[in-house]
Amino acid sequence: MRLSPTPRGARLARLFTGAHLSDWDLPYGVVTNAEHLVAELAANAATHGRPPGRDFLIDLRTTEGDSALRIEVTDTRGDRLPSPRAQPPSSDSESGRGLLLVEAPADRRGVTPGHVPRKTVWAELDLVPENSGRPR
Template structure:
């Protein structure tokens, strides 16, 4: 698990438009404010990439970014170290990655059938990611301490109406 898993391959409908290739990467402070800023900037990037504010797709993707960022702040915090958000598109797929610098604490893969009641005060974020993303997982960093949580989602790009 030391390399990025490949993006999922799904059959494309012939009328489904593809996203142009985009990439966004930025570091944020490992604070609630940093997680909030990561969500907001991800929302702006998605809108600029043609996934408009207020669409179900936009809301789902920003929620996944918010949960991964909050997870990095809450469980991956190393004082004085930032977390990194990366977004990239390929074809009809968006990949979201959040890297923190805490290498000894790894997330547990959760099943969508897990009850929310089993997670007490927290721990529901990855259940949301499981429910909303096509796939998600994590891998340890190879260039230093830490880990990267990733999620991929197929994206339906809205088509502008013809004049």
């Protein structure tokens, strides 16, 4: 889905994710974690990856064998790759926690450079059968 690089676009990405993944009959915890990941990745794309007039893309799919849910957000600022800050943000800072908010629920995350000027920031959530005993 292509969305505008605005706070509204980021909000729509989260709503789309919840509705779409609920239709896939995924466990509630996976859907909730995916919504949080999409909210953060889409907000970052809208804030840091937006030359004027360039939308961002969101892609949701399961990996081969349906073992994980992969969330991808592609924007047009390939020159701005996310990287951890050298120092953690102060307690009163209003930004700087994006990667921490992605790392918490994600089982894996990364960045894939695309055709110039794009990049794709992605995160994966393992889809473990509910009777496996592993909490999600």
